[in-house]
Amino acid sequence: MRTTRLLTGTALAVAAAGLAAAPAYGGDTGTLEVSPSTVVPGAGVTVSTAACGADGSAAGDASAVGAGTFTLAPGTHGKEAIGQFRVPPSAQPGTYEIVAKCSGGRRVTGDLMVTLTATTEQTHPRGSVKTGVGGALGPDPVQTTAGVAALAVAAAGGTWLLHRRARGDGI
DSSP states (O other): OHHHHHHHHHHHHHHHHHHHHSOOTTSSOOBOEEESSEEOTTOEEEEEESTTOTTOOEEEEOTTTTOOEEEEEEOTTSSOEEEEEEOOTTOOSEEEEEEEEETTSOEEEEEEEEOSSOOOOOOOOOSOOOOSSOOTTSSOHHHHHHHHHHHHHHHHHHHHHHHHHHHTOOO
16 A cells, blocks of 8 residues: 555656656747757858758747847658758857748747857767887787787796695706
């Protein structure tokens, strides 16, 4: 009985938290995906949203950054409306709100950050680290095997010498 109450209370708490965190649908705002989200002046930007429905279109407004209006049309990705515009070369650094109004009246927004320096793609290192010493786990299996064999011979020789010394055979 106590376990049932505990599980019921936990389930109700999880359900209440889920309802509180669930987004409210049917409002006037939604999400406008801006790609890339950080650009330099003169760069092209693609925007997309699924808020307009499968065959919806939208009127975009990038006048905050100085690009004027543009059209979002149903894309090939199914339920998205897609549009493009170019950030003017005279745009100043800062964060700008890009707005699209769906044909059904729904308003969606997204942010665009303009910087003076281009962002570089993050590169991830590949291969082994060249430290100059060691490398027992390096890429060459022959060297690894030779190193393990040398350590085994040294361990066996040391054990043999210690055993002789303990027996009193003299070295």
